[in-house]
Amino acid sequence: MSVRIAVAAPFKHMRKERLQRSEFVFYIAIDRKWMNKEQANQLLERAKSEGLVEMEGGAIRPLFDVAEVSIPLGFKPTSDILVTENPSEDLIGRIAAATGRPAQEIVAELHRVVADHFDGNLRVEAAAVILARKYGVAFEDKLPALERSVVKKR
Structure with a gap:
């Protein structure tokens, strides 16, 4: 703000x-x-x-x-x-905190979701939202930032 x-x-x-x-x-x-x-x-x-x-x-x-x-x-x-936020990292951090697992494990699971279920055709931002839903972690406040992140990468 x-x-x-x-x-x-x-x-x-x-x-x-x-x-x-x-x-x-x-x-x-x-x-x-x-x-x-x-x-x-x-x-x-x-x-x-x-x-x-x-x-x-x-x-x-x-x-x-x-x-x-x-x-x-x-x-x-x-x-x-001046520090730009990384909404994907923030969401991964939230998931790690909610599950009590290290962030590296969450990132590995995120990559498995992308590779195994979507044949590599899914952005990290979307996979982070999928994991957040899976673990019941709030992500709605990050959606606008995630959308901007995806649009920037196009």
């Missing part, structure tokens, strides 16, 4: 529907001093990969309603928002 807040902040503060890349980076890196220029560009790339912004001809446009985002007083994003 903090990625959404960090991306919304420049648009809300400048009261613009579109920003130039340089305006966005200036706001994040120079004006607010939240991060350096390189990190501001990484934030922008992450927002693009998560479908939060659209870039066309050097202009950035948010793909969500900026007005609905509330920016907390004193908000300052940490560098953790």
